[in-house]
Amino acid sequence: MFRPPTLSVVFSFYNETDVIPELVDRLRKVFGLLMGEGRLSSYELIFVNDASTDNSRELLEQLGREKGDIRLLNMSRNFGVSPCVLAGMERATGDAVVYMDADLQDPPETISAMLAAYHEGHDVVHTVRRSRTGETKIKLLITRLGYSILRYVSTVPIQINAGDFKLLSRRALLHLIQLKEKRPFMRGLVSWIGFKQTTIYYHREARFAGRTKFLIISPKVITNFFSSALIAFSDLPLQFSSWCGALISVSSVFYSFWLIVELLRGQPIPVWSWPIAIFAFLSGVQLFSIGLLGLYIASIHVESKRRPNYIVESSYGFDYSPEPDPSGPSMP
Template sequence: MQKLLIAIPCFNEEENIESIYQRIISDINFKELGLEHEILFIDDGSKDHTVDVFKKLSDAHDDVSYISLSRNYGKETAMVVAFDYFHHDALIIMDADLQHPPVLVNDMVKLWRLGYDDVYAKRNKREGEGWFKIKTSQWFYKLLGKISKTPVTPDAGDFRLLDKKVVVALRSLRESQRYTKGLYNVVGFKKVAIEFDAAPRLHGKSKWSFRSLVNLALEGITSYTTAPLRISTFLGFIVSAFAFIYMIYVFIKTLITGPTQSGFPTIVILVLFLGGCILISNGILGEYLARVFMESKNRPLYFIEEKHTHDQKKDN
């Protein structure tokens, strides 16, 4: 019988844990699909009673495991925990807020058995999210798709079924500055989309602040493509070309009309413009250099504070 691991990263989700477990058990037809399953909750340094709820569920149900990290590392790293723990035939990643409908897993499994290695859920509607967040997300994916060599799938998040071979490939990518939505396309394999309407959060508020979304966007651009470096190079050539043309214009004008004392505002504008271009280029270089510095440390991606897994239950 094939084994399915359902991994759910959590950060301050105590109100949602029991609800999502009940929905998984009621909505996914494990017996009809012929699947053994394990539900792995990954605590990403929660400050509420999320871990206590994990313990309660794990004591009451043999199919529940949990891993608690030593601090908040972010969802990207929490998913690495799932990749490292994985020893099954397929992996489902989903959020704890029930915006990802568990019933969709039934269709994902069927597509997986048809030969697809990466069955990803693509959002049609995003209820509970503001216009600004939706639009900026669309603009970001369009920008990333144009500047990156590897295709980027818009409106496709981390809610997906991954075959063993995909998980093994993702596990081998150990960079600390991660953008997993891009890594899915980096490793490749046979993919297929399945559409759904994202529901509002069941309880609580989104943990993604504007600042964290901006940081994620920067991670996506700088870890997924080197296009900003080329853009800064092209900007340098363009500014130099305009400066050269302007120099010729000033030289010819001086020959025709003679020297003049005017032009101070023009000089100030050019100096400020060139200074801004230099600072932008240095900033882009600094972003990439900082990421090289972090990667060169080769630190472990995470530390585990506590865990209670299916394998430990068998040993006991």
């Protein structure tokens, strides 16, 4: 006998007062229709407040009193999107969990199609953007280039234009939250856990209100690409430096043989010019390789600290205490 599932929707947000009322209204309409059709039994909206400085917190508490469907976690400081998403996931009680941005670029109405894929037996439902309204050609080009690089070098499949708007079954979620990386790259981790996965396509809308918090060429985005996305799922930088070192070393051997042949032929060769050029070139390659190794060493350094990914300052709307055990996350 078919039992309609429960659904949790997780948002990480920062200063989204202008968007939250419209977001909550559209979500409630979508879930009202799904429950009326018998495809959903209940839902909860888990908002993780990444230390907002506006009145988003008060607004959500007010909206939560209307229907009791809103849960709120307030971070003690700004920890970033992925740690906040994981904080919400660890406290989600639904049979399935959707995580998405709170800026309404990803339309809540798409959740209906995602839930249909879940009913078909899929544990992970990815969403891929067919088009992206309100974004410049330069941003689209850089984004596509970044996805292409990740897809080429990654050890797990990374879909182009698949963002952080996904549905996970309960068992997929439980495996995901066991991964305790300090710089989690969610798109890679969700693919890495496996299970039955599928993809649906949608049109990404322009931001409903406010300004984006993630400029495409900002230091924050670039740093995240190299220190989280690239390193977490690829050892190609290490291989690249090794292959460069081997190639240059072999080339220098052949060059040395050429110098000897030229000397035997009696050709004049300056003693100091070429060795200095080779030495300078190899020194540059060596520094470059050390820099790549430094990225991995920095990642190991962060992991060795064993700091928690987040600290909850307060909460609202939970029937149970959302505070995790200090030794690790706990589930209700």
